[in-house]
Amino acid sequence: MKQNKVILGIDLIFCLVIMPLIIMLVPIEKWIVHHTRFVITLIVYLYGLYFIYRTTNIPALFLKRKYSRILFIIVLLLGITTFLSNYPLPEDPDAKLPLELRRRLHSQTVWFFSLIVSGFSLSITATFELFRQILAKQAIEAEKNKAELALYKAQINPHFLFNTLNTLYGLVLTKSDNTESAFVKFSNILRYMYIHATDDTIDIASEIEYIRQYIDLQRLRLNEHSHVLFDSKVDDPNTHIPPMLLITFVENAFKYGTSPDEDCDILIRIIVEKGSMQFETENTVMTRHTETDSAIGIENCRKRLELLYPHRFTLTTTEDNRNRFFVRLNLQLQ
Numbered sequence: 001m002k003q004n005k006v007i008l009g010i011d012l013i014f015c016l017v018i019m020p021l022i023i024m025l026v027p028i029e030k031w032i033v034h035h036t037r038f039v040i041t042l043i044v045y046l047y048g049l050y051f052i053y054r055t056t057n058i059p060a061l062f063l064k065r066k067y068s069r070i071l072f073i074i075v076l077l078l079g080i081t082t083f084l085s086n087y088p089l090p091e092d093p094d095a096k097l098p099l100e101l102r103r104r105l106h107s108q109t110v111w112f113f114s115l116i117v118s119g120f121s122l123s124i125t126a127t128f129e130l131f132r133q134i135l136a137k138q139a140i141e142a143e144k145n146k147a148e149l150a151l152y153k154a155q156i157n158p159h160f161l162f163n164t165l166n167t168l169y170g171l172v173l174t175k176s177d178n179t180e181s182a183f184v185k186f187s188n189i190l191r192y193m194y195i196h197a198t199d200d201t202i203d204i205a206s207e208i209e210y211i212r213q214y215i216d217l218q219r220l221r222l223n224e225h226s227h228v229l230f231d232s233k234v235d236d237p238n239t240h241i242p243p244m245l246l247i248t249f250v251e252n253a254f255k256y257g258t259s260p261d262e263d264c265d266i267l268i269r270i271i272v273e274k275g276s277m278q279f280e281t282e283n284t285v286m287t288r289h290t291e292t293d294s295a296i297g298i299e300n301c302r303k304r305l306e307l308l309y310p311h312r313f314t315l316t317t318t319e320d321n322r323n324r325f326f327v328r329l330n331l332q333l334q
Helices: 002-023 028-034 036-056 058-063 067-085 099-174 179-195 204-219 247-257 291-296 298-308
Strands: 226-234 264-273 276-284 313-319 324-332
Touching (some): 002 099, 036 058, 036 067, 058 067, 058 099, 067 099, 099 179, 099 204, 204 226, 204 247, 204 264, 247 298, 298 313, 298 324
Antiparallel strands (some): 276 324, 313 324
């Protein structure tokens, strides 16, 4: 819609401003008196020439390899221009120049005006065709990114469900008193995933609550050896973030950072201030991950971030000599 308005504006500028200025390059007042029919025919032809180039869209025909149609249009317009350049002029006894020289000047004027109008029209048409191609490419890329994001989301859900079901299975086997509470929390998590599965973004407060429910669910299966600290600080709860973007990092912290026999610590922190988010996890490495797990988890999130926030995030994963694993994500949300 906006592009159509721009095109209409340029056409109006040409018809109401540029074309009159072009015509004023010749002594139109004298010509209109002595050669009225010629002047009217020339003006009509120049306007027609402009809109023929604009409507036929020769650059688009060239991209489509329709060379025969382009050749036909050019030959036709050259023929009409040649005819007008040889337009018969009547004798004018008051003319200061001889008839042959006047005919030559009229012929040169027709070709000059035709070249100016053709060049302007083709330039405008080529520019808009270029923008149209760019917009079409961007639309295709956006659809591709959308499809990839849907694929990554689909990969996250089974991964999450598999890990959580393992937790519930362990509680059932041990006949833990927390089993019922765990199933309630699990149902809340599933409800969240179902409701927001197709959402592009969600408010950060809901996402944090979702993570909190997951952490509470994991705590039910842990014993006194595991110490979990979850800290969040948000200056604007309505700040939006893609759903289930951070859960993989949280999952990995519990999957590889807990042990029923050894002391271990997990830190999860989310800080959102002035449209920027700092997210971090820190855990003792109790289990080593496989290449498959890494591809499904962290690399999956990295690809989502590259699609959603290109050049607006930094994601680092490190491990120190004390066997501590760190994830740091700085994300510019706005």
